[in-house]
Amino acid sequence: MGTRFAFSMLGPLEVRAGGMVVPVSGQRQRTVLAMLLLAPGRVVSVDSLVNAVWEGAPPATGRTQIAICVAGLRKAFRAAGCTDDVIITSSPGYKLLADDHEIDAVRFEQECAAAEQAARQGLVERAADGMREALALWRGQVLAGVSGRVVESEAARLEELRLSAYERHTSLRLELGQHRELIGELTALVHDYPLREQARACLMLAQYRSGRRAEALETFRAGRRQFIEEFGMEPGPALQGLHRAILNDDADLALTEGTPRQPEPAARAVPAQLPTAGARFTGRTAEMSTLDELLEGDGPAVAFITGAAGIGKTELALRWGRRVAERFPDGQLFVDLRGYDGDADPARPEDALAGFLRAYGVADTQIPADPGERSALYRSLLDGKRTLVVLDNAASFAQVRPLLPGSGDNVVLVTGRDQIGELLGEHCALRLRLTPLSRAESVELLGAASAREGDQDSAGRLADLCGGLPLALSVSAARLVAKPHWSLAHLVRLVEDEDRRLDELSPGGRGVRSSLDASYRRLSPATATLYARLGLLDVPDFAAWVGAAVLDSGLAEAESLMEELVDAQLLEVSSAADCATRYRFHPLFRCHAKEKAMLWQGSEESLAACRRAFDTWVALATTALDRQPREIRGGLDTREHVGDPAAWFETERASVVAAIEQALRMGLVLPALDLATAAWQLLATEKPMPLTPVPTIASAEDGAVRSRAREKRWITKLMGELAS
Structure with a gap:
């Protein structure tokens, strides 16, 4: 092993080996070491370290600089004579191996716990000595000189533990009859922390036992005044109870030789608080x-x-x-x-x-x-x-x-x-x-409700409409049980209607819609807008540029907001390769997102958002044909995004077909025709076939009313081949 390190956090950050200080240079190294010491033996992710060092605004090289800091620490430890690893790499970050070294904060908590154990056994003097030794480890403000929100938060926690340990030490010394010695230091503590009721109670008891009953009552009155003036509330019941006992000269307050310690709380039954589990559960x-x-x-x-x-x-x-x-x-x-x-x-x-x-x-x-x-x-x-x-x-x-x-x-x-x-x-x-249940598990979760008619086709269809979501399946099963006159096929017909699907799966204002609303309310306005507009598109999956198109924003902004939706579990990652991430909605979540768009987005806004997405598909498909860049919103390089035309078309093919169909339903015949034409020609490059002549397009000004049967028939004819 070699050198044993002593890491000190209860004061300025310091590392010692054999009595000599090990230099830790630079604020970043000190912050990284502090973060690792705050989680000894546990992995601290690189992202957490980056956030701690740069407070949420890291440079592009942030992760690299963290690696450099760790390398510098390892070098310093080796120079101090340590032959084994102290900091190891462990996905998704680094871990400090603390078992063979000493960390004063860890030792502090261990000694406090040992003192409490001694106190529970009635060994008051040993407990007081243990608390005193634990408190002696403190040298000043925790991690003084190391800044950052995460470090400061942990420093505040340790400071709270110190104050609690000091109050516990004081209580033990009171049990040992050291009330006179305590009055001075307790007076200073209450002055510095006037709202700590435990410290004030210890001072009152020390004053009372020292024959200073009036001072004890004044200590209570001063605290009560401050509580009322600052918070409009009375002190807690423990402090008020001690005040009454002092007023009444309660005999229990006197310290007599051999006074037994206050008994532990009476034992109760072992808590068993787990609620009853639901009746329906399968898989997992x-x-x-x-x-x-x-x-x-x-x-x-x-x-x-x-x-x-x-x-x-x-x-x-x-x-x-x-x-x-x-x-x-x-x-x-x-x-x-x-x-x-x-x-x-x-x-x-x-x-x-x-x-x-x-x-x-x-x-x-x-x-x-x-x-x-x-x-x-x-x-x-x-x-x-x-x-x-x-x-x-x-x-x-x-x-x-x-x-x-x-x-x-x-x-x-x-x-x-x-x-x-x-x-x-x-x-x-x-x-x-957790991911959605499989189709077989979903049918099983529907239980007796799905089997009562022996209609497995309808049960499977209902499972598909619910998307394997246990909540939706449970609501469906409960509705069938509550309405025995309904057939399974009847409920399927109700749920198949996309406009009322969430209504059927959210009876009484609860169910699926309520659950999704709870996540939706936590979104930022921009993220909520993107969620709603993405729900307008009836496509199986999509790339980040689709978000940029519907939001009419830059690609980087759209990617960031889409990742927020992923983190909020409202959007799924369907595939990711070479940074080309594709996203998709759970079918019920898309219904919810579309519902929000209908509520909060105007019809013109919704139409424009879809039109931007369709136009961008046309631009990318055309670039895939002739390798010429097209002007589109968001600064997207169409050639770079398309890459290999054949691979791009294979990836986008199902979404292109769905986009053409939706554009036709919305009356956007011109983008549907342009996209179908480009897709048909891309398909022909894969498997040569006679091309159906493209119908002649009239002037662009006529595009807004393109609904002629000839063009629609031509698009429909191509759809079968594209979808095959």
Whole structure:
């Protein structure tokens, strides 16, 4: 191994080897090292490092510069005598191997946990000594000199832990009768942090036990005044209870020789909070097996179950949780964080923590008011336990982070639609992205409703119309059960009508439309506009230039917005090769997007958006024929985009056919004719055939009313060959 490093974060960032300081040069290197130290033994993605160094505005060479920083750190460590790797490359980023080295922040949390364990065993003096040694590791402001939002956020968390540890140390010293020695330092602490109720309570108790009852009451009144003036609320019940006890000279406040420690909260039944799973569930065999792997690891394990609206994320989490419940003897916790609930605000993590603490028998009066203290108490309760924690419907890492256990053999399942990169990078979460069910699984999910008439053709058709989306399939099955006089074929006829499809799958204002609306509301205005306009196109898939055409924007802007739709799980990537990404809608999502276009886009705007897309297809198809560039919006180089004409046409062929058909339905005969002509000629280059004469086109001014039967018949004749 060679040299053992001591990494110091509880103050200015410092690395020592054998008492000598190891130089870490440059602000970027220090930020990269800080990020790796904040996640010891876990992979930190390159994207997270880039974001930390440049605060969301990186240069084009950002990823390369991160690699240079890591190389510089490795060189410095080797120069200090370390023969083994300290930082390794691990997709999608880097990992700091901390097991053979010392990190003061890690040691601090370990010593605090050991002190708490001693306190639970009644070893008050040992616990106080342990807390004192932990606090002695601090040398100043966390990571002083290293800036950045992510670093500062973690520094704030560690500072909160320090204050909580100091308050706990003070409580232990009060139990040991050191009240007189504490008054001075507690007075300074309350002055610096006047809203920390635990610190104020310790000062009041120290003053009271020192015979300074009036000062203790004034300490309460001063705090109460500040709470009312700044927040319009009274202090918490614990502080008010101590105030009443001091007024009444409660005998329990006196410290007597051999006074027993306050008993732990009364034990309650092991929490079993998992809701009842739905009646319909099928498939997901591979996903269930993957989740089983969480049971074999050491330490806390996290899985992030993600996917589009209605894909069955919660159902999978509950099914697996109930199947393995006996593997978690210390209980199963569940909370709906309401990240995508249109009827209520997202749940606050501090409220979820309060519920979890109550589940483990903590009385309301013992639940800390401070969110950081709640989180610390929660982690302490779960330390050494084996508990399943299901955090459902999460919208952000800020909702999830306070609810993650710090140690123990606990397993956490997080479900959500948005990408929560911090879970994957900082916490090495297992990522499960759910996709639609197969046709056979969909028919199985329809269950008895699909089999009651033995009409497997209708069942298969309904499964196709629902696109394998479990929510849509469950709604369909429920409707058939509720209306026994309906035939399966009748429901299929209703759902086949695209204009009323979402109505049939969203009874009572709930169902598919409500679920998709929750994702749609979170989009930026530009992204929402693109989503709606893309829904106007009835094509199987499309490239990013289609987004630029319907939005009438540049290609780079359209690509960025389309990726936002992918991240929001409203658009899928159908294929990606050599940066030529193609996208597609789930069929129900396209219905939803088109519905939004009809609601918020005028008919002229919608027609113009489609016309721009059709015209761009014509320009690209014509370029594929003669290799001459065409002028189109967005600065797109048609020759560069087409590349190999044969390959381009093969990729676009199904979408070209669909675009021709849609242009005809919309009365846009001229672009339909131009595109059909170019496509027919491209097809002829692949397999020589006699070309049907193209009908003579009248003047361009006549194009807006091109609906002559001769031209339509010619296009229709070509369509069969193009589609074959």
